[in-house]
Amino acid sequence: MSKFSTKRANTAPTISTSSLPDIIFILLFFFMVVVKLRESNLKVKTITPYATELTKLERKSLVNTMYIGRPTPQYAPIYGSKPRLQLNDKISNLNEIPLFLERHKVKLPEGQRPGITTSLKVDGDVTMGFVSDVKTELRKAGQLKINYSAKKRTERSGF
Amino acid sequence: MFVKKKKPNPEINASSMADIAFLLLIFFLVTTNIVEDKGVLVRLPQWSEEPPEDLTLNTRNVFTVLVNAQDQLLVRGELVKIQDLKARAKEFIMNPGKREDLAESSKEAIISLKNDRGTHFKQYLAVYNELKAGYSELWNEEAKKRFRKDTVEECNKEQQNEIKRDIPFVISEAEPTAFGDEK
DSSP states (O other): OOSSOOOOOSSOOOOOOTTHHHHHHHHHHHHHHHHHHHHHTOSEEOOOOEESSOEEOOOGGGEEEEEEEEEOTTTHHHHOSSOEEEETTEEEOGGGHHHHHHHHHHTSOGGGGGGOEEEEEEOTTSBHHHHHHHHHHHHHTTOOEEEEEOEEOOGGGOO | OOOOOOOOOOOOOOHHHHHHHHHHHHHHHHHHHHSOOEEEEEEOOOOOSSOOOOOOOOGGGEEEEEEOTTOOEEETTEEEOHHHHHHHHHHHHHOTTOOTTSOSOTTTOEEEEEEBTTSBHHHHHHHHHHHHHHHHHHHHHHHHHHHOOSSGGGSOHHHHHHHHHHSOOOEEEOOOBOTTOOO
């Protein structure tokens, strides 16, 4: 009787899921790009050596990371070719270490502070002189728990 | 004669595409997480302004390892390859043959590590790693002998402490020499 008859199908309408893969692909690419970005922030080359006696750093919030290596070719004209220290995103001097450690420390509650570990990502070709200087600074600042970052050595990779 | 039948355009079921993409996504998430922070854990000694007092140790209890700027190892006055370092350290600590020139007991054994400012970090870490590996092998052997466990990690806290009290991990690192420092 009514002029506007509802033209609804008897079966339930199917929801098109064809765009779902696209959404997930976007997520996938996002993660891939983000993961790459983090690494490219490094201004020094750090290829960590191999070792077998490795300890996993479990709690990321208790870890602060220092990078020691020679500046990458891109930054070599500014920072030279000698080993340098990178804290956060910039090349730093040794006297900036205490402040860097303090900044990380204040973010944590009192009870967790003894568990703070410094992860040293040191390039294998850096000479120990500079590493020793960093170690001395760490000792002066009272940060004694350190972890030399290393890759797992399999039998084949040898010494 | 050959009349093409006009088929209705069949819809491709794309619902499984999402699953495939999810799998990929999860795969990437997992593989990127594997690149986590692993490394050799070291405890530095406390800093003190005064020079450390001179300890007179019996030379037989000290296992000196010197690493020069050419990454060569001098162990107790002998040139040693890094492949042999672990076995030497283990023999020194446990002294199975009760030799006069090796450590009196595992409790007294001290490893003294000294490197040059020109030593490469990878060599330093390799040496440190070998010494640490030597100790952890000794601990595992002790765990097997005393408590019939395969590794120290399987023992309970008390047993671990007992082993580590009898074979303490003592590495004393001296201030590096500066013969081969970078100019």
